[in-house]
Amino acid sequence: MVVAQSLLENRFKVCLTRRSRTDKQQLAFARSSLILANNFLPLSVALGASEKSMVKSEIRQFLKEIRTKFPDVVSLMEKHEKWALTFLMEEFANLTTILFNQGNLEEALEQLQYMSEKLDTASKAEFDYIDVYYAEHLFWKGTKEGIERGWPLVPDNLKKLYLGFHGKAPRVVV
Structure with a gap:
């Protein structure tokens, strides 16, 4: 879970530092990051269960x-x-x-x-x-x-x- 979380954080940092991307591209990149992270997280965590x-x-x-x-x-x-x-x-x-x-x-x-x-x-x-x-x-x-x-x-x-x-x-x- 920690690996997935840090992977997600790194992908967002990359997304924010690449100013050349359009808003649409950044949104798509962020969504793919969430999907990728959710593949590593237990379903209950991905769904927000505490x-x-x-x-x-x-x-x-x-x-x-x-x-x-x-x-x-x-x-x-x-x-x-x-x-x-x-x-x-x-x-x-x-x-x-x-x-x-x-x-x-x-x-x-x-x-x-x-x-x-x-x-x-x-x-x-x-x-x-x-x-x-x-x-x-x-x-x-x-x-x-x-x-x-x-x-x-x-x-x-x-x-x-x-x-x-x-x-x-x-x-x-x-």
Whole structure:
């Protein structure tokens, strides 16, 4: 994309410095530059879609996948506005913690394994959401028993993210 942008800028500079061209020729040259640049740019960029909206779309799809795979999270997520994507991901971490607290380790382990595997193939946006809004939020409302049962089950890649933020294993917060 940077190459296409600099190519486009260079073509416009050439167009502006060649005063001998007619306005019609300069316009045609500029149009060909845009067409050439668009061949190198992703369609979404060429059409003016912002990177931020693309990331939001990707995260919405990720959250939809979570809701489909783990329908118990839907009622927790419905407490928040649909646009509050960070809170929606935190609710998934809350569900995992609730399952630890209740002793439902099989279902909690399914969620952990899903997130661990997703982390291995995640885009940058997905990775950031897993890191900041899932891993860091795990055990937020954990009971002593829930933490004792759940912490040994957390896969190493998620543990690394948790420890990277908190600096230590989870403990009960009063």
